[in-house]
Amino acid sequence: MIEKVGVLGAGSMGAAVAALAASAGLEVILLDVKGEGDPAGPARRGLERAVKQRAFLDPSAAGRVQVGNVEDDLPLLAGCDWVLEAIIEEREAKRTLFQRLAAILPPQTIVTTNTSTFTLHALLPDELGAWRDRFFVTHFFNPPRALLLCEVTAFPEGEGERFFGFVRFLEQRLGRRALLVRDTPGFVANRFGIYALAHAVRLTTELGLTPEEVDALTGPLLGRPRSATFRTIDLTGVDILVLGTRSLQESTGDDYAVPDWILELYQAKRLGDKTGGGIYRREGEQQLTYDPLQHGDRPFRPAAIPGLDDLLRQPFPERLVGALDLPSPYGDYVRHLLGRTFGYVLARTRDAARDIASVDRALEWGFGWAAGPYAQMQFLGLERVRELLQDAGVPVSDLLALAEERGGFFRDGRVLDPASGELIPEEQLPSTRRTRQIRLREALDRQGTHDLGDGILAVRVRSLEALPELVAGTLAHGPSALVLVPAFAGLGYPYEDLLELAERGEWETIEQRLVTLQEALRAVARLPVPVVTALDGEGRGAATTLALWSDATVAFLTTPLGFPGATVGLLPLGALTALRVRAEAREYGLQAPLRAEFGVVSALTAFLASERVESAQRAGISGLLGDRWLATMDRDGLLDAAAGLARALARSVPRRPLGDAVELGTAGEQVTAGLRLAELEPATRQVVEALVRAVRRSGNVDDLLAAERAVLRELLRDGEYRQRARATLQALAAARR
Structure with missing residues (x-):
């Protein structure tokens, strides 16, 4: 431990x-x-x-x-x-x-x-x-x-x-x-990733391309980060490239040399962003590029590569295949770069890596490639790979010949083992568990639902209002538990629609929308199986509320949580109800009147303090994740952790006070004093006073939900409130951008 x-x-x-x-x-x-x-x-x-x-x-x-x-x-x-x-x-x-x-x-x-x-x-x-x-x-x-x-x-x-x-x-x-990885110089990611980077730089002058053209070719077109080659070098540092390639060349004996013009920048201490410029730099309003042929700066020239825009609209790997056939010299550049990279990877895999899947994972996880070199070779076809090696003047490795004999590097859930030359089950590889977790999340994004095993279904929730129909559909499959993974737009509540309806005075429609939102949460509490909410990415607003209505919550540590704008009237319907009921339940051992007062103060204090919570750990401690929660730094394993919680709950559905007509105590005057309303801003005081009035007259969950709706309707009738709410929404949207 x-x-x-x-x-x-x-x-x-x-x-x-x-x-x-x-x-x-x-x-x-x-x-x-x-x-x-x-x-x-x-x-x-x-x-x-x-x-x-x-x-x-x-x-x-x-x-x-x-x-x-x-x-x-x-x-x-x-x-x-x-x-x-x-x-x-x-x-x-x-x-x-x-x-x-x-x-x-x-x-x-x-x-x-x-x-x-x-x-x-x-x-x-x-x-x-x-x-x-x-x-x-x-x-x-x-x-x-x-x-x-x-x-x-x-x-x-x-x-x-x-x-x-x-x-x-x-x-x-x-x-x-x-x-x-194996105990070899540079290990896997740097050994292959820096080799590819060094040769991307060398081919620039060998084939007469500009830095702008190379960056246009070596970014998303080849499934690599948008910073591509030279922008990446500026971000990480020209010195890191020079020292890294020098070290790898000395330790491995392989060809990592960078061209003289890169060494000129290094000696001139033009190291990239940390020194105010490297290959690219800004002078006033003008963007400049270091020209390797002129050995000096010139104005930045956007790349104009025929057919590139059409290719970039294609999915990967189709654009990888198409890149090989770009007109000269652009297609020549891509073919030579892939040929040299594939040739080196094939020649050195046995030295550096335990298996070929680890090579792919190293470049994907460490250098941000959409697909590693072996996956790319599989996409292109081994015959085309052999042609690329020959065109680049690279010897054909026996590992490629083995793959040709076995029908590919990957086939039917099996992967070529470089040591034995046989295809072995992918499940035997050390990186398989992590790869499976990553692919599981990707599959959930594509499909909307995914079986996590033992009858536990993960469901991607994109709309709070559509939640009842969504979960009803999943119940047809007879799950033992559900894992809800919200992916709401913005804060997940239709604030803009409500403000527009209020401007037009459509109060009946507003009431219907508010009831629909609350009934979506009640539907969760009425489900016959346990519900775990998994929060990743944006977790504020409706996603935090959904966690409060679930049986348990798993959240990635840095997920933004809370209720932004709540204190100026962007009320997250259902959140205060959940906070009050859970706060009161946690104080069950107190005398009834004091328990009621404490529950209200605790709930409203949590409500006011939760406009933005900086970590899931703090959100859990403050009560925003319900009574069963886990904050984790293992983002890839988030769904596995949620499935583990769901599995533990699946034997019996926990008692759900949020779904019952639980009687709540009536709070006394101490509530207002406990909140120190005089210290609040006027706009916040208006919201809190309305909420205090609502919770005082609410005897059960149904009453409190109705009171929440009444508070929001009251606020919506105020023109100054509507103006303030719109400004808050615009500020939140700008912050997300």
């Missing part, structure tokens, strides 16, 4: 991993070199930088990080379950640090290095042979908040229960896409 983590090195990566671990609820000790004046200054500044860069998924977690320095504070690491080294990428500096740690760390502490270059064999001093079963690589990708890949490897004798338990920890507690 890992509960305390030590991180050595408070640079961009070390501090970001410390933030990740603290966000997962772990205690963290972050050490860096000793500072002058403030011995912990460098580590403290790294922590402050991580906060500023939003590396903490839970903003309140910074308090779980203790800073110090490696000269005085190494003994603090003796109580850590895991120590991560993330110092400068210098072999001897790392080895010396490990030697110092050997005298401090107990035998059970796991030690990992975040190296992206060196092997375990190169880093472990001979005298630390006893570490071989607990010394691993954990190659995180930066920034870890956005890039989930973590390449992991161990010595052969270290691949035991402790290693695989640690891999599960990385996945389930830290939300990583842990990929098992």
